[in-house]
Amino acid sequence: MSSKPKLAFLGLGVMGRPMAAHLVRAGYDVAIYNRTAARADALQTALTAEGLKAAVGKTPAEAAAGRDIVIVCVGNDNDLEQVLSDQDGALSAMQAGSTLIDHTTVSPDMARKATEWCTAKDIAAVDAPVSGGQAGAENGALAIMCGGTDDAFATAEPIMQAYGKTIVHIGQAGAGQTAKMANQMCIAGALGGLSEAVRLVQASGVDADKVLSAISGGAAQSWQMENRWKTMVADEFDFGFAIDWMRKDLAYALQEADRLGLESPVTQLVDRLYADVQALEGGARQDTSALIRRLPR
Structure with a gap:
């Protein structure tokens, strides 16, 4: 255990909490922090019940002090800027030669800005947004798309293996965020078609389970179909990745597409439907598959 780097994990929401727990179970010395302190205390209590432990920092700086690698998983650009660069932010305590792994889905500009802050202090940085939802985090099976230097990625990859199933180095700073935008655009399009298909099946009166069996093995198959068809048919949405967060991600994607001079009519349409x-x-807090609620029976 002494050969393992010492870690800090900042942000213990539905994704961050299980990711941090996987690291503790993998034998890492982990300090945790969450803006709502009760979440950090709850994770510490749960780990203690397993015979494990994690230190709790009262501020990002306190959690990050003396740590080799600091991992962040918060909500958006503003959240990341606050947890990193405020007076008691993590960067104020991180040492030269340490590494930042940021799992927050932020804009490419924010990812590049965070890398610049780190570079100025001789800290390596990896932007590493994730996909796979709460279930992927809990099962340690996330897809992780990474931006940063080769050396930074080489340091970060073994740590991320504790909760990642697919880990890909896309390119330089911000590249991971670009990949995440593409991921969210694909999900939006898939759920738009899936919602219309489910409503068609329901209106026709045919057996929805049999339709799923018939089409899920062909060209229409997708993760969304395999994991959300039955819950959409059953009108079950109180789980998973919230629509609020999806709209935040799609806003970043649409902004980047506009910057690049691209049209994104499908993403724009689905985003408007999500607003409804x-x-x-x-x-607002239901899973992205609740898109089907926009389509009357």
């Missing part, structure tokens, strides 16, 4: 679902009772 946000306005429905409970819609």
Whole structure:
């Protein structure tokens, strides 16, 4: 255990909490921090019940002090800037030669800015947004898309293996975020088609389970179909990746597409439909598959 780097994990939401727990179970010395302190205390209690432990920092700086690698998983650009660069932010305590791994989905500009802050302090940085949702985090089976130097990625990859199934180095700083944008655009399009297909099946009165069996082995097959068809048919949405977060991600994607002079009519349409679902009772925090609620039976 002494040969393992000492870690800090900042951000213990539905994704960060299981990711941090995987690291502790893998034998790493981990200090944890969350802006809502009760979440850090709850994780510490849960780990103690397993005979494990994690130190709890009262600030990002306290958690990051003396750590070889600091891992962040928060909500958006502003959250990342706050946890890194505020007066008691992690960068104020990180030492030269350490590494930052950022799992937050942020804009490419924010990813590049964070890398610049790190470079100025001789800290390596990897932007490493994830895909796979809460289930992927809990099962240690996330897809992780990474931007940064070869050396930074080489340092980060063994750590991420504790919760990642597919880990790919895409390119330099910001490249991981570009890949995540593409990922979210694909999901949006898939769920748009899936929602219309489910409503067609329901309106026709045919057996939805048999339709799933018939089409899931062919060209229409997708992760969304395999994992969300049955819950969409059953009108079950109180789990998974919230529509609020999906719209945040799609906003970054649409901004980047506009910067590149591209048209994104499908993503724009699905984003508008998600805005309608946000306005429905409970819609904002429901899984992205709740897109189907926008389509009346």
